[in-house]
Amino acid sequence: AQKVTQAQTEISVVEKEDVTLDCVYETRDTTYYLFWYKQPPSGELVFLIRRNSFDEQNEISGRYSWNFQKSTSSFNFTITASQVVDSAVYFCALTYLGNEKLTFGTGTRLTIIP
Amino acid sequence: DGGITQSPKYLFRKEGQNVTLSCEQNLNHDAMYWYRQDPGQGLRLIYYSQIVNDFQKGDIAEGYSVSREKKESFPLTVTSAQKNPTAFYLCASSPSGQGVGYSNQPQHFGDGTRLSIL
Numbered sequence: 001a002q003k004v005t006q007a008q009t010e011i012s013v014v015e016k017e018d019v020t021l022d023c024v025y026e027t028r029d030t031t032y033y034l035f036w037y038k039q040p041p042s043g044e045l046v047f048l049i050r051r052n053s054f055d056e057q058n059e060i061s062g063r064y065s066w067n068f069q070k071s072t073s074s075f076n077f078t079i080t081a082s083q084v085v086d087s088a089v090y091f092c093a094l095t096y097l098g099n100e101k102l103t104f105g106t107g108t109r110l111t112i113i114p
Numbered sequence: 115d116g117g118i119t120q121s122p123k124y125l126f127r128k129e130g131q132n133v134t135l136s137c138e139q140n141l142n143h144d145a146m147y148w149y150r151q152d153p154g155q156g157l158r159l160i161y162y163s164q165i166v167n168d169f170q171k172g173d174i175a176e177g178y179s180v181s182r183e184k185k186e187s188f189p190l191t192v193t194s195a196q197k198n199p200t201a202f203y204l205c206a207s208s209p210s211g212q213g214v215g216y217s218n219q220p221q222h223f224g225d226g227t228r229l230s231i232l
Contacts, residue, residue, distance in 0.1 A: 009154070037223075045157075045204065045223035091156060100145065100164065101172065102221070104156040 002027045004094050006105035013082055014113050021077040021108045023092030029053075031097040034068065034075045039089040039107070051075065079110075087112045117141065118224035120205050125229045127192065127199060135190045135227045137205035144210055146188035147221065150174060151202040160203075163188055192229065203227045 003026040013019045025034065036048040049059060051068050059066045063080045079086050092105045118139045127133045139146065145164050149157040159172030163182040177196025182188055188207075192199045206221040 004156075043202065043204075043226040043228075045206075045221075047221065100147075100162050100170070101159055102157075104158075106154055106156040 002029075002032075002094050002096070002103045004092050004103055004105035006090075006092055006108050008108045009106070010109045010111070012111040012113060015084060016081050018078060018080050019082055019110065021079075021090050021092075021110065023075045023077065023105060025073050025075065025092070025094045027094060027096065029096035033095050033097075035093040035095075035102070036066065036075075036077050037091045037093065039091065041088070045091065048077075082112045084112045084114055086110060118205055118207055118222055120203075120224035120227050122227060123225065125227055126232050127229060128232050130194045132191055132193050133199075133229070135192070135203055135205075135229070137188045137190065137224060138186055139188075139205075139207045139222075140186060141207055141209075141222060142185070143207035143222070144185070145208045146182070147206040147208075148172075148178075148180065148188070148190045149204045149206065151204060151226075157204065160190065199229055200231050201229060203229060 005024045008022055032053045034051045037045040038048055039045050049066055056068050065078045067076045089107045089109045091107045093102045095102050121136045147162040148160040150160055151157050158174050160174055160178050161169055161172055161180040163169035166182055166185050169180050169182050177193055179191045204226045205224045208221045
């Protein structure tokens with residue numbers, strides 16, 4: 001069975017601070033995919049990134065970066081120089097090759113204080 | 115613009131009543147999904163459909179029903195058998211029915227429907 005743990009239920013930081021959201025996963029599959037989604041107050045989930053299990057390169061996209069470490073089964077997400085618009089709930093998710101189901105973590109509510 | 119449209123945004127159900135949530139997509143995606151979101155529990159899969167006229171149960175299908183008569187549409191009915199229907203419901207679609215990891219942008223989500231009991 002697959003499992004995703006986001007231990008941080010809520011995080012608050014002051015604007016311009018850096019913040020890291022943790023994601024730890026469990027799977028027995030050798031080919032799997034990890035995702036991050038952002039859910040702003042409007043409700044829809046916005047896709048941020050997909051990473052397959054064979055690609056451990058860290059990814060940077062503007063102020064966002066992701067650190068994938070198979071050795072610790074973690075896929076952490078860092079926002080640099082946070083902004084108020086980053087306030088949202090962030091979900092980490094997992095699936096395996098050929099599977100239609102995404103296993104979601106319980107989410108981390110991030111609040112950026114102006 | 116292409117996207118997923120869910121309606122209504124807010125819905126109220128009386129005891130013993132069935133209600134249907136609408137989900138329409140114009141992305142030409144093969145696969146569509148329904149998720150339920152409860153506070154502190156993340157998203158859980160209710161039903162999904164990889165092609166027209168076919169659908170599969172997810173993890174929490176009891177008390178729900180779906181149909182997929184058209185590629186663009188995947189309505190969800192919350193039946194009276196669902197004893198705790200109050201939740202936020204999200205519809206999603208993905209380009210391929212080969213697994214959500216297959217495409218680099220696997221799932222697009224709608225804005226959701228919030229269902230409450232009167």
